[in-house]
Amino acid sequence: MIQMSIQEQEPLVKRTNEFIEKYGIKKKWLAGKVKIDEQKFSYFCNSRFALSFNQYNNLVDFLNKYEKYMGFVELETNIKKNTAANDDSELED
Numbered sequence: 248m249i250q251m252s253i254q255e256q257e258p259l260v261k262r263t264n265e266f267i268e269k270y271g272i273k274k275k276w277l278a279g280k281v282k283i284d285e286q287k288f289s290y291f292c293n294s295r296f297a298l299s300f301n302q303y304n305n306l307v308d309f310l311n312k313y314e315k316y317m318g319f320v321e322l323e324t325n326i327k328k329n330t331a332a333n334d335d336s337e338l339e340d
Contacts, residue, residue, distance in 0.1 A: 253297040259307065260294050266310055267292070270317070281305045 253260075267274060278288035283302050290296030298306065 250300065251297060251303065253291075253294055256291075256297055256303065257294065259298075259303065260292060262310065263306065264292055266314070270313075277309075281309050 263277075266272070267277065274289055274292060275285055278285045281288075281302065282305060283291070283298065287296050287298075291298055
């Protein structure tokens with residue numbers, strides 16, 4: 248099995264940290280969801296530990312699914328806001 252170095256995983260480290268910041272997620276919760284030891288996940292987030300191939304893929308899959316779902320939620324929320332705004336403007340006419 249091919250092991251990626253932490254330097255090769257740096258784009259995922261950056262994406263993971265941005266994901267945590269954007270959604271206000273706790274590292275402990277995310278580590279549990281992707282079945283990575285909390286300490287190793289923390290090291291990974293600080294570019295001090297390279298994930299195994301399976302851990303890497305589990306994390307990528309989870310981030311993709313979560314962001315896809317959140318995209319649908321954001322889209323639905325924006326549609327509701329636009330509908331409400333249109334309803335308000337019709338009342339003003």
